[in-house]
Amino acid sequence: MNATRLDEEFTSSVHIYEPHRNGLPRLRPYFKALWQRKPFATEMSRASIRADNVNTFFGQIWQVLNPLFLACVYFLLVMIIRGRGNSFDANVERFVHLCAGLFVYHIFFAGCVRQGASSVVGGGKLLLNMSFPRLLLPLAEVRTAFVKFLPTLVVFFVILLGFGRPLHWEVIIAPAFFLMLGMFAAGMAMIFATMQVYFRDIGSFLPYMVRIWLYMSPILWYPDDPINTLNDAGIPEWVLHANPLYSMVGGWSELLVQGHIPEASWWIAASSWSVVALVTGALFFMSREREFAVRL
Amino acid sequence: MTDTDTDTTTSDPAVRVENLSVMYRTTFEKVPTFKSALRRVGRGKREVHEVKALTDVSFEVDHGTSIGIIGSNGAGKSSLMRAIAGILPPSEGRIEVHGRVSTLLALGVGFNRKLSGRENVILGGLAAGMTHAELNERYDEIAEFAELGEFIDMPMRTYSSGMYSRLAFSVAVHLNPDILLIDEALSTGDAKFKQKAARKMREVADNAGTMFLVSHSMRSIKRLCSQCLWLHKGQVMMQGEPEEVIAAYSKFLEVGEDAFTLDDM
Ligand SMILES: Nc1ncnc2c1ncn2[C@@H]1O[C@H](COP(=O)(O)OP(=O)(O)OP(=O)(O)O)[C@@H](O)[C@H]1O
Ligand SMILES: [Mg+2]
Numbered sequence: 001m002n003a004t005r006l007d008e009e010f011t012s013s014v015h016i017y018e019p020h021r022n023g024l025p026r027l028r029p030y031f032k033a034l035w036q037r038k039p040f041a042t043e044m045s046r047a048s049i050r051a052d053n054v055n056t057f058f059g060q061i062w063q064v065l066n067p068l069f070l071a072c073v074y075f076l077l078v079m080i081i082r083g084r085g086n087s088f089d090a091n092v093e094r095f096v097h098l099c100a101g102l103f104v105y106h107i108f109f110a111g112c113v114r115q116g117a118s119s120v121v122g123g124g125k126l127l128l129n130m131s132f133p134r135l136l137l138p139l140a141e142v143r144t145a146f147v148k149f150l151p152t153l154v155v156f157f158v159i160l161l162g163f164g165r166p167l168h169w170e171v172i173i174a175p176a177f178f179l180m181l182g183m184f185a186a187g188m189a190m191i192f193a194t195m196q197v198y199f200r201d202i203g204s205f206l207p208y209m210v211r212i213w214l215y216m217s218p219i220l221w222y223p224d225d226p227i228n229t230l231n232d233a234g235i236p237e238w239v240l241h242a243n244p245l246y247s248m249v250g251g252w253s254e255l256l257v258q259g260h261i262p263e264a265s266w267w268i269a270a271s272s273w274s275v276v277a278l279v280t281g282a283l284f285f286m287s288r289e290r291e292f293a294v295r296l
Numbered sequence: 297m298t299d300t301d302t303d304t305t306t307s308d309p310a311v312r313v314e315n316l317s318v319m320y321r322t323t324f325e326k327v328p329t330f331k332s333a334l335r336r337v338g339r340g341k342r343e344v345h346e347v348k349a350l351t352d353v354s355f356e357v358d359h360g361t362s363i364g365i366i367g368s369n370g371a372g373k374s375s376l377m378r379a380i381a382g383i384l385p386p387s388e389g390r391i392e393v394h395g396r397v398s399t400l401l402a403l404g405v406g407f408n409r410k411l412s413g414r415e416n417v418i419l420g421g422l423a424a425g426m427t428h429a430e431l432n433e434r435y436d437e438i439a440e441f442a443e444l445g446e447f448i449d450m451p452m453r454t455y456s457s458g459m460y461s462r463l464a465f466s467v468a469v470h471l472n473p474d475i476l477l478i479d480e481a482l483s484t485g486d487a488k489f490k491q492k493a494a495r496k497m498r499e500v501a502d503n504a505g506t507m508f509l510v511s512h513s514m515r516s517i518k519r520l521c522s523q524c525l526w527l528h529k530g531q532v533m534m535q536g537e538p539e540e541v542i543a544a545y546s547k548f549l550e551v552g553e554d555a556f557t558l559d560d561m
Contacts, residue, residue, distance in 0.1 A: 018390050126423065131382045
């Protein structure tokens with residue numbers, strides 16, 4: 001690691017580099033350095049957001065229009081597949097539910113995974129010429145995705161209130177589900193970032209995976225929809241939780257749209273998935289990160 | 297990332313390299329892909345190509361020494377710098393570094409071409425572990441030294457390669473490192489900037505800083521370095537006085553010294 005005055009309080013300025021086996025770095029100094037260089041991740045994410053919408057006014061408009069178009073397209077899709085014949089209210093509810101799920105999935109979660117996956121490979125020169133905890137790269141992308149997600153949250157509430165849907169007090173619990181989703185997304189970003197170093201074409205598989213995962217999550221359908229079918233077939237309900245996003249995205253939408261607090265099993269599923277993903281992702285990434293420089 | 301705390305005693309050299317070997321692992325394909333991995337599994341083959349950039353390199357550099365590293369293309373000079381900076385893990389051997397390291401490796405030191413020079417300076421500094429306060433304090437100095445004028449706020453893709461290296465050099469010397477690693481950063485600078493950079497490097501050297509200078513210009517090595525290390529195909533051929541090492545190197549190349557006096561730095 002580049003030793004600079006910041007690190008000195010904690011580590012002495014002596015560094016010893018020895019052959020590495022795919023082992024983990026020593027965790028305490030690693031996380032200390034990670035914490036100290038948090039401003040780097042923040043600045044990295046800020047700079048990339050700035051570079052993305054150079055044309056600020058239309059850049060901002062686009063941030064709002066893009067998810068709206070997306071929601072309309074998917075709503076149309078759902079309407080065509082299901083056929084019409086629902087009441088106006090039911091359609092509105094479906095549209096609002098779709099917006100809640102789609103924005104958090106497509107803008108935040110998919111953004112984390114897609115950008116996070118290319119963060120290391122795209123870091124090229126930075127990785128070859130600087131030494132810092134590489135975990136900062138996918139984490140910076142998580143922050144970027146979060147900042148891009150915020151305006152869509154405003155759009156969502158405008159839609160919710162504009163269609164005359166009530167604002168439930170349970171909305172204040174929703175951030176808990178968002179946090180779990182964020183941890184899960186960070187873990188996924190780390191895993192895919194590592195994998196992309198070894199397999200550069202992961203990037204071209206990701207869009208399909210993102211699309212399929214979208215269909216498998218309760219966004220275009222309600223979390224309750226499959227339960228009857230499952231019961232008829234004699235399959236226990238918990239298989240739904242095999243998809244981590246079932247509880248996370250489902251819980252988020254239930255709280256925002258219905259004001260319905262998810263049952264305990266959802267909390268357990270979501271929190272265990274998020275912790276497992278984050279820990280696995282971080283350990284996998286860290287055990288490989290010293291090899292990144294020789295592999296790029 | 298394997299910083300081990302040990303007591304610094306004054307007798308320790310700035311950098312001690314023991315039996316260092318560094319290996320790159322690449323695949324024969326231009327880029328490793330999942331598809332090709334599957335195909336390879338199908339054929340039951342592993343096509344990992346190992347490039348040994350350094351083999352059994354040992355040397356010591358004392359505090360306050362400026363050491364020049366010479367050698368032909370592909371000799372492993374840049375790889376050695378990266379290993380000392382802790383970027384490339386050794387595959388064998390051990391490196392001990394006593395002091396803060398600042399790296400100036402090749403061109404475009406970790407720079408993102410979409411961002412402006414200013415943003416890159418800030419990012420580079422933060423990645424090296426500086427705080428915002430320290431950077432603000434030193435930013436003007438860095439910008440002034442690089443002499444880029446209004447280009448400092450333009451995206452770096454609009455820079456010429458000389459402008460790149462000016463900024464890179466400026467950042468590296470202003471990080472106030474104990475050990476400065478410079479890899480061919482000046483090859484594209486103009487005559488005026490080279491002079492200025494040479495003065496700055498002298499200053500670093502005079503302030504008892506330790507400096508590694510990788511260069512293909514024998515003249516600048518002679519002017520700036522008190523020691524010289526000659527690498528060939530990943531192995532140390534010779535270490536010693538610049539004059540002697542350079543003479544041996546030139547003889548080895550069977551080219552008269554005159555060939556090198558043309559490129560001043
Ligand atoms: N990223 C990489 N992947 C695989 N092999 C590499 C990589 N970088 C360098 N090498 C190999 O390592 C060896 C040493 O390269 P290095 O860049 O250290 O040489 P150098 O002395 O800096 O050369 P130059 O004078 O051209 O800068 C070369 O054989 C090169 O092919
Ligand atoms: Mg080189």
